[in-house]
Amino acid sequence: MIKNYITTAYRNILRQKGFSIINIIGLSLSISVCMLIIVIILDQYAYDNFHSKKDRIYRVLSDNTIATDIKIRFASSPIALSNEISKSSTLIEDFVVLENSYSDEAKYKGSSLEVKSLFASEHFFKLFDFPLRGGKPEDVLKEPFTVVLTEDAAKKIFGKDEALGNEVIIDSLTYKVTGIIPKTKYKSHIQFEVLASLSSAEAKAKMKNKKNFGLDWKNYYSGYVYFLLKKDVNPDDFNPIFDKITAEKYATDKENKVKFRLQQLTKITPGPILGNEVGLAMPKVFIYFLIGLALVIMISAAFNYTSLSIARSLLRAKEVGVRKTIGASRGQIIAQFLIEAVMIALISAFIGFVILQSLLPAFAGMKMMSILQIRPEQNIMVYLWFFIFAFVIGLISGALPSYFISAFQPIKVLKGANNIRLFRKLTLRKILLVSQFAFSMIFIITIILVYRQLNMMMNAEMGFDKKVVYNIDLQGHKFDQVKDIYSSIPEVEIISGSSHTPGLGNMWGIKLRKKKDDENIKMDMFSADDNYIETMGLSLVAGGNFPKGTNDNGKFIIVNEKAVKKLNFASPAEAIGKSYWEADDSVYVEICGVIKDYKYVALFMNSDAMVLRNKGKSYRIASLRISSPNMIQTIDKLKSEWKKIDPAHEYKGQFVNDEIKEFYSFFEDIIYTVGFATILAILIASLGLLGMATYTAQTRIKEVCIRKVYGADVSTIIFLVSKAYIWMLAIAALIAIPIAFMVNNLWLQYLAHHVDIGFGTIFGGAFIVLFIGLAAITSQTLKASNGNPADLLRYE
Template identity: 30%
Template sequence: MVRNYLLIAIRNIFRNKLFSTVNILGLAFGIGSALLIFLWVNDELGVDKFHANGDRLYRVMENQKYSDGKIYTFMSTPGPMAPFIKDKYPEIEKATRWTWQMSYLFQYEDKSFFEQGFYVDQDFIEMFSFPFVAGDVNTALKEKNSIVISEKLAKKYFGEEDPLGKILTLNTKTAYTVTGVVKDIPKNSSIQFEYLLPFHVFMDENKSWLDEWDNNNVRTFLLLAEGTNEEDFAKKFKYEIKEHVKETNVELFVQPFNESYLYNQYENGVQDGGRIEYVKIFFIVAIFVLIIACINFMNLSTAQATKRAKEVGLRKVIGAVPHQLFRQFMGESFLTVCLSAGIAFLLALILIPMFNEITGKALSLNMLDVKTLLIFCGIIIATAFVAGSYPALFISEFKPAQVLKGQLKSGSKAAVFRKALVVVQFSLSIILIISTAVVFRQMDFMQNRDIGFERENLFSVWAEGEIPQKYETFRSRLAAMPGIEAITASSQLPIDVGNSTYGLQWEGKDEDERILFSNMDVDYDFIQTMKMTMIEGRPFDRNLITDTSNYIVNEKAAAKFGFKNGTAGQDLTMWEKKGKIIGVVKDFNFGSLHSPIEPLVMRVNGGWRNCLLVRAKPGQTEAAISSVEKLWKEYAPAYPFKYTFLNQDWEEFYKAEGQRGKVFNTLAILSIFISCLGLFGLSAFSAERRTKELGIRKALGATVPGLVQLVGKEFALLVLIASCIGCPLGWYIMSQWLEGYAYHVEVGYITLVIAALICLAISMLTISYHSLKVAANNPVKSLRYE
């Protein structure tokens, strides 16, 4: 019986080559894209899930409440916190501090490279599951000059030699002994590093500011003891800062480390999504694409059902019951889906390198991996059930008497259902077209937005060697060299300012008022080099020694001060250093476009000129880079020369969003293509079914354009109905998405109209092929049809 069903299914596929090809290709594209997206989703959900103690790992977070009612959430915490609370609370088994990522120069013999890593406490390597391949995990970071490195770094510097005991020189000065080697960090870890250094070294070097409870600068992670109730501990721990700082606006809470990657966004002190939103979006879009492919299958299968009506009637006459026929046709659907899955797997195998490049992942289609196999099998089973169940039920319910008498009804209910499915299909396609257009416009807007200063011809170099100590000489010499228009320096990259404080005092300020201000140390020529606009007052002046005590603020900060007679000239004290506000600069974006511009205070501070900012003369960028490199070799000969353009840095900040945008756009194009495949098949069926009608109309004088219009009118109406559904839904969905950006484009009615017209135009072009083919036939041939 099974063999008989299989032969019939194969024969049916070859008998209806066009419809079988459309079905198989549509399902193949749908299954292939869903497979890649589900693998991506699975990878995202699996980030940081490999830690043995993952269910007991937490990171300490701060909620800081300010006078304007805003609550800011930070993961930075005081330096002394980790060891203190570890001793104080029995619920804490281990605690570690963790700095921001450091890029240091390491040397071994003739090898010299910059590497990325952290300063951490000994507890770090005991809390997190980064397996050691050499050394003792219990003591590796206890000694002052010890260092733990990755396998990759060990091979890079020492080849096949035993790395333990080898000496690496950091920044040409300090020698560190390799005491441990960890297995290369997996790609699905949010913590990526090539080396780990003892935190107590960092503490000794920066004790003046790191040892303060009201200075947030490092991250704190906890391993809670087994059986600890997270909520009870959080209540005890909430006001710990108040025990050390009399007047504080800080409340502490803990977030499970397993959630920190996906749920990393907070709004007004409350968890408000993060990367998990994109995981949900892509999961839903992949389901959309799969549904569109399934709709194609259902439509074409029910449209072709009448060709198999006699077969069903005869089977029922000789004793077949509906559930047997249902199983037969479900089996045929499953066979088609399996053929599609085979093609889909090959497509995914070919495209996965490109997909990995776009998404920044390292996914693989390893069918020996249980999760990958389950995902693939799950897609096949779900697709077969969704795509095949309705056609199988519809065909198995044919009445044998009506079939054999030739009285089978035209299938008006089935036709209505097919039209409804076409409307759903194109509604989803229109939503995806709108989404694609808005995502593209928003990405373009972010890349090209005027952020308050000129990014062109501007590149940055992080000061190394003797440059920080001899900056003035370096700057003067560089300014006179070829290609250089201007040079300045700052404590941070001007598009990524991370420091903030509420330690400001000004005349008229309420003593109880707490307002958070971002702060940045700059060189005298910062405003001029960046080509910013002064709204009031003047820039810093190198010839005025008093400017080392003065400040420049942005418009947002000036509004917070609320001075009635202008801001320039007013007194301002920051961290007990009194000076005057000498100018107000036009607001510029020094952070993400997701957030509005915050109040900013800038001051001249020669001790924090870490980032050199060089503006090249137009058309002389190469000469400017060569000039900097020439001086670099003189002042920092041991350090490799590295530079980045500010435009590149800006693009890098939104690289992940750009990657997601590319994936989203590809899925949208694919969904339209699959929809058109289905429409191509349906229009072929419709044209074939109306061959005699069109022949008679042509014999009676109808023109070819008129006949094409007649055939296309039915489908055009369906697309218009889909537009009425898809456009409002697309507008609502993308308006909600854009709310995640403080600065964004608007969806706009033009986008909706264009999306509907694109869908209509593509569908009409698809339909026209078969309509023209049939309408152009000689009426004699058409009337002889069948």
């Protein structure tokens, strides 16, 4: 019986070549994209799965609530928490502490390079199953000034020399290499090149007369605490312990409310977006985005298949009627249609797999893939997922047509499928067409909006001159030294010192008080000199620049317009000359100027009250405003002059515009991905509309021939046939436009800066569907009208 079903399905697929090709192309394209997304998602869920104790390892997160309404969740937590819990609790078996050193300079035989470093407590290799060569897991991080290197880091630092047992200078201190981590296919959220013993960090702190290392409860920014829970311990059992600790340690802190909670190791990546994450990984929200993208594309293709299958089934209604008349049961007819659907899905999956092989290299070259360490692998498990996915798609897309057509009564369908109605005045054909048009409009409008939003973020005006300002990393050198050397270059108009690059989302904070005993007014802050406003092309709206000769005292501030409002001044001019107590430095600072608001943070973040403060010791960047007919030649001069400043370290500089683009390169990759999805969506929708147009032309082919016999010309026939579809397109637009508006407004409202939905986008999406629909219907009507009526009506 099954063999007969397969044979019949195969013959039907070949007989209806046009419908089969449309379905297979649409499904294979969508399945290939969905396969790619499945591979990426499986890759991301493989993080930290190689640890044997992964189900019992938990990381402590810090939830910080500022001023009752601003909630920030950190992946980090105070190091002191580990000792407090280990002494008082019987719930844990072991613990590990990490301290983030961000990046350090490793030196060996006169050469130096930056490395990503972490400090780790001695039980690190007992808790985590990283491969280790050279020493015992419990000993390699036991002593101060010992390090374990990754295999790649060892080659970078020592070259051909043996790394194990050798010494390397990191941050001016000598460390002994006690272990090497070989290359592995496994991935972890704990990312480093150099892993130094935590006792080294403690020894460094003592050298600098810092006696409170590991005891500061307010430092929940750089430490990471991991607990190995005892068997059968519930993570919720820690909640009362954490509540007691926070009540004791933060009782006097009126500004911040800190809460601790546990996060299972396997739920870190992918997981929620957290501050101070120890490594880069794909957040779960992006996984949801990919899943949503896959669903929308797959649903579009499946909807095409379903609607076209129903349409084709109506043409095969008499066949079904005959089958039922000679004794076929409803279950047998359903099985026949389902097997046909699954066969088309499996054929599409095979073609989709071939397409996937060409997609993988293209996506692997994206910066997003390398930043997030996405290395899609194909194995038996992945192939099994592909087969299951295609099989399920076939069942789902074939379920409705098979159920629907198998319910027809033989007497009714043998009289003619065109008379089949779902409602009194609506034929099934019209419902299918309106649904197809509406779904296509919603999808295309949504994709256009996503593309516009991402494109806006990449090219938005930010309120400062980003194309002519060139940043040079001071790398610890004094700004005045760098300024003196680069000022001699004619193409450099002006030089400014600052702490941060605007538009990237990084900033410091400042706490101002009207009086010493008042509550803090928190604002964002950049450190900058008196050339900063001119260099960046900012606009003063009141007051003036920093007074000359005050670039090092930090006693003057320039605020933006939002700060004026936050300080409750009626106008910018009213703020000039007012003094505030700066809590951290215990000094009064005076407002000397007000600048126009500009985007100093990333575009997906809300800009707030912002302060420029003249603290010369905080400068990390030299910003050069350049005017040159030959930028490449000028940059070469800058690189050459750097050798006078620091011959040992590599020159680091780039235009602000390039720096911002590099920051948004992740989003640029998303634009390419969404753009690809847009083209794919329109192609799939076009295939669906073409298929439905072909079907509708076939159902009215006799009408067209009769009109032609009675003397109607081609243009008249096209108009008469298309008129009904214009009404259906109008109805589809009335349904789709409000739904598209509401759905897209839901996600746009959560963005700090977003595009307006606008009539252009709405009607642009509707026009695309209208154009494709009319083009498809016109082409098929034209084809029918050019046929020979004698051939088409010979049996009538």
